[in-house]
Amino acid sequence: MFFSQLESLTESELEQLKLLREFIKDINKACVAFSGGVDSSLVATIAQEQLGSKAFAVTGVSPSLAPYLLKQARLQAAWIGIHHEECKTNEINEPNYFKNPENRCFACKQELHKHLNQISKRFHNAQVLDGVNYDDLQDFRPGIKASNQAGVISPLAELKIDKKSIRSISKSLGLPWWDKPAQPCLASRIPFGEEISSKRLEQIALAEEWIINQGFSKVRVRSQGLSARIELPANEINSFLKIIERNQLIEYFLSLGFHSISLDLEGLISGKLTRDIKKST
8 A cells, every 4th residue: 555645745855754654664574562653653664564474563462552542553653554563571671771870771672672573583584663852862761772782773763854844744745643642652751770660660650641531641640659740832831720620630540559640840851861871871
């Protein structure tokens, strides 16, 4: 199936889409590391378009992936029409992950690609692709090193396609999730040095899903000790305070095991817990 262009793109974005199609077409067989985010979904879409049955997507399933995001990934893969598999990963049992050092993401990606490597071998040594984009290369992303060591190819990064262009191209191709909010691993809500557990990750996932169900799709619930700190875009904070039933929120968060709940007045800032690391590098 060829995904037709439904909306106009800039000349630069048209060229990027052309190059992405050519790049993936030159790969004989592709295994897409598929989170269901906008980036990996675009790679999966073009892989399905260009390679058909020679492309498939795999989602790593663990406590660090919120259940509602797994459901979305399944629906998106079905919409794209790409063969979709799931594999259970066990990073939660790896000390370099659950002890939550600054390079935690390295251990997580290392575990994921151990499984993807085995799966790709079953599919006649398919090349593993991921959704790392050009902007990610400028950020603090230890996991990229693990992916590189595993021989993973990042078409979006290699072609210098950034997040803005990815959203524009996705919208142009009619992908319904083109404006889907970024959803980093749930472990990114826990400060470095505080241990990660399945229980804490489940608390965060349920807390964020509750807020999303109230109509606020862009949210982070930072878990520090037994406290929950809610981050929303700065321009949505006033609406949140007016709309949300405060007592219901408190009752629900307490039932999850949090002992205190606060709202971050600075607003949602991606990578907030890595700001000090970025300043020192």
